[in-house]
Amino acid sequence: MPTTMQRARHILKSSFGYDDFRHHQADIIDAVSQGQDVLTLMPTGGGKSICYQIPALLRPGTAIVVSPLIALMQDQVDSLQQLGIQAAFLNSTLTAAEQRAIESELLAGKLDLLYVAPERLLNGQMLSMLDQCQISLFAIDEAHCVAQWGHDFRKEYQQLSLLHERYPAVPRIALTATADQRTRDEIIEQLALQQAHVFINSFDRPNIHYAIHEAGNGRDALWQFLQSNHPHDAGIVYCLSRKNVEATAEWLQKKGRTALPYHAGLKQQLRQENQQRFLREDGIIIVATIAFGMGIDKPDVRFVAHLNLPKNIESYYQETGRAGRDGLPSNAWMSYGLKDVINLRLFTQNSDANELFKRMMLQKTDAMLGLCELTSCRRQAILAYFGETLNQPCGNCDNCINPPETWDATIATQKALSCIYRSGERFGSQYIIDILLGKTDERISRNGHDQLSTFNIGSEHSNAEWRGIFRQLVAHGLLASDSEGYGVLKLTEKSWPLLKRSKIPQTVMLRKLRKTSKQQRKRSSTYGASAQQSAQDLSQEDQYIFEQLRTLRRKLATEQNVPPYVIFPDKTLNEMAIIKPTTHAQMLDISGIGAVKLSRYGEAFLHALKNPDE
Ligand code: ADP
Ligand code: ZN
Numbered sequence: 001m002p003t004t005m006q007r008a009r010h011i012l013k014s015s016f017g018y019d020d021f022r023h024h025q026a027d028i029i030d031a032v033s034q035g036q037d038v039l040t041l042m043p044t045g046g047g048k049s050i051c052y053q054i055p056a057l058l059r060p061g062t063a064i065v066v067s068p069l070i071a072l073m074q075d076q077v078d079s080l081q082q083l084g085i086q087a088a089f090l091n092s093t094l095t096a097a098e099q100r101a102i103e104s105e106l107l108a109g110k111l112d113l114l115y116v117a118p119e120r121l122l123n124g125q126m127l128s129m130l131d132q133c134q135i136s137l138f139a140i141d142e143a144h145c146v147a148q149w150g151h152d153f154r155k156e157y158q159q160l161s162l163l164h165e166r167y168p169a170v171p172r173i174a175l176t177a178t179a180d181q182r183t184r185d186e187i188i189e190q191l192a193l194q195q196a197h198v199f200i201n202s203f204d205r206p207n208i209h210y211a212i213h214e215a216g217n218g219r220d221a222l223w224q225f226l227q228s229n230h231p232h233d234a235g236i237v238y239c240l241s242r243k244n245v246e247a248t249a250e251w252l253q254k255k256g257r258t259a260l261p262y263h264a265g266l267k268q269q270l271r272q273e274n275q276q277r278f279l280r281e282d283g284i285i286i287v288a289t290i291a292f293g294m295g296i297d298k299p300d301v302r303f304v305a306h307l308n309l310p311k312n313i314e315s316y317y318q319e320t321g322r323a324g325r326d327g328l329p330s331n332a333w334m335s336y337g338l339k340d341v342i343n344l345r346l347f348t349q350n351s352d353a354n355e356l357f358k359r360m361m362l363q364k365t366d367a368m369l370g371l372c373e374l375t376s377c378r379r380q381a382i383l384a385y386f387g388e389t390l391n392q393p394c395g396n397c398d399n400c401i402n403p404p405e406t407w408d409a410t411i412a413t414q415k416a417l418s419c420i421y422r423s424g425e426r427f428g429s430q431y432i433i434d435i436l437l438g439k440t441d442e443r444i445s446r447n448g449h450d451q452l453s454t455f456n457i458g459s460e461h462s463n464a465e466w467r468g469i470f471r472q473l474v475a476h477g478l479l480a481s482d483s484e485g486y487g488v489l490k491l492t493e494k495s496w497p498l499l500k501r502s503k504i505p506q507t508v509m510l511r512k513l514r515k516t517s518k519q520q521r522k523r524s525s526t527y528g529a530s531a532q533q534s535a536q537d538l539s540q541e542d543q544y545i546f547e548q549l550r551t552l553r554r555k556l557a558t559e560q561n562v563p564p565y566v567i568f569p570d571k572t573l574n575e576m577a578i579i580k581p582t583t584h585a586q587m588l589d590i591s592g593i594g595a596v597k598l599s600r601y602g603e604a605f606l607h608a609l610k611n612p613d614e
Contacts (some may be wrong), residue, residue: 015057018592031054038173054115056112070092071119082597084595085112089116090114096600127471139172143174143176147190207327210378212336219248221335229303230302234278236369245393248289258283313364326568344369412469413478414468414499419452420489543577553568568593
C-alpha cells in the first residue's frame, strides 16, 4: 500500500500537475495528514493553499477552510473545481436556495473542502451542522487577522479557539503571510496552537525587483517606467488620495492604457465592476488607494507602482507583494519627493495616538524613509527589518544594479540649516532654496532676505539638487516641518551640532541625484522585469504562440465565466509555447497540467499549438 506521502505526491502530480513540493509543503502536509496541528508562515505566492488542500484529499471527511476574504472564495472554489475537486463555499453572496443545496451536499459527505467566513462558522446553526459531519481538518487562512494591533484585525478570529475545544480530534492548520514575531505569538496564543508544529519560510520574494525613485514629476517617471517595462501588462498604481486616483486613471486613459479607478468613495457597483475587469481581462491597470488589495489574488500582476510613500515597511511589503504571485519576474516601483517625506512625517506627528504608540509609529516612519534613502541593497534592508538575514546583496534591486553615488554634503547641509535659522524658521523649502540660489524676487527683498549672509551661497547646486538635499535632510531627521502642514521647515535637535560646527566633526553623506538620461533608462529597463522577461524570454515566434494560447484561454474562461488564470496560469502557457507538446503525454509534463485539466483542455490547446495561425 502506498504511504501517505506517496499518495500526496501522486495528488500533486495528477491533480495539480506539479512535480515537486516547494519549501516546507511536504513536511506540512505530512504533519496535518497525520492529524497534527500546524502553523505555517509563507510569503505570498509561496503555495500555502496546497498545504491544506492535499491533506483535505488524503483524510476522510470535509475540510473546513476559514477565510475572511469572501471575494476570493469564488475563485478558490472555481480553481479547485477545475481540478475535479469537490469544493464549495458558504457566505453572504449566496441565495437561500444555493445555501441549502451546499448544506445538503455537506451533510451527505460529498464535499472535500468547504470555505466559510468566520462569522458564519461561529453561528450556532452552522456548528450544529458540523456536529453531524465528518471533518477532516480546519484550515484557518489569513491567521494574522487574530492580531489585535494588526491592520486586518477581525474579532471573530479571536473566537476560533472554540473549534479546538469543540472538535479536539480534528487537526488545525493556521496560515499567514505576515511575518513578525509579535503577530506570530498572538496567533499561537489566541488560537491555542501551543502544541502546533511551526514552519517558517523565508519571506523573500526573489522574483520582485525593487526600485525607489526620487522623482521631480512622479507621473512622467511612471509613464517612462510603464513604457519601457510594462507596455501591455496588468498592474496596480497606488495613490494617496481619491482625487489623485481619479486624475491618474484619467491621465493613463488619455495616454492609451486601460486604467480603472478604485477607491472607497466610488459606488459599490462600479468598484466591483472595475475589480472584476482587472481580474478577468488582460493588461488592465487599476489605479487605487490602499483600499484596494486585500483579497486580490490575481497571480499575474506584473507591477505595483506607488506614487506616494507607504506609511511603513509593513505596508510597503504587503502592497508590493501583490505583484508576481505566480513567481514570474515582476516590478515594485515607487516614486517620491520632498512633499511626500514631509507629509509622512506630519502624519505621524499629528496622530492623536498615545505616546507609546506614537513612538512606535515614528520608528516605523524612520525605517520607511531610511529604506527610500538607502544606498545599499533594498532587499537586504527589507528582510533585515523582518528579522531575516540575506547574506549577499540581491542583484535584483535598483541599488544593486545601478549603485547610487553618495557625496559629502556636510557643507551644503550647513548652508541649508544656517539659511533656515537666519530666516527665522518660517518658510518652506522653495523659498529657502531661492535665497540660497540668490533669487531676487519681491518677497525675498520685502523680507530683507537678500541681505542675509546665506543669500546666494548655494549656486553650486541646481534647484533640483537642493530639493533632493532638503528631502534627504527631512528624511534623516536633520530638518522637520511645522505640525500645521504648511511645509515650513524647522531645525531639530539633530541640526544643532552641524550648525554650530561642534568639536566632534560630523559629516553628512547624501545620495546623488540620479540622472535619468536615455542611456541609463535603457540600461535599467534591461535589468528590471521587462515585458519580454515577464514572458520568460520567449523568442519572437514563441511569443506569437503564447499570444495565441492566451486568446484561447480567454475564450475558454469567458465561456465558463471564470478568470483566465483559473484555466491555466501564465507559467503553464509559457512552458507550452516553448516546449510545444504534440501528445497528451507531453502535455502532462508541463507544470500545472494534471489529469483533469488535460482531459478538459488538452485537445483544445494541442490543436492551437498545431495550428497557431487559425
Ligand atoms: P499563497 O496562498 O501562498 O499566496 P498559492 O497557494 O495561491 O499561494 O500558490 C501560488 C501559486 O503557486 C499557485 O499558482 C500554485 O498553484 C503554485 N504552486 C503551489 N505549490 C506549487 C508547487 N509545489 N510547484 C509548483 N507550483 C506550485
Ligand atoms: Zn539588492
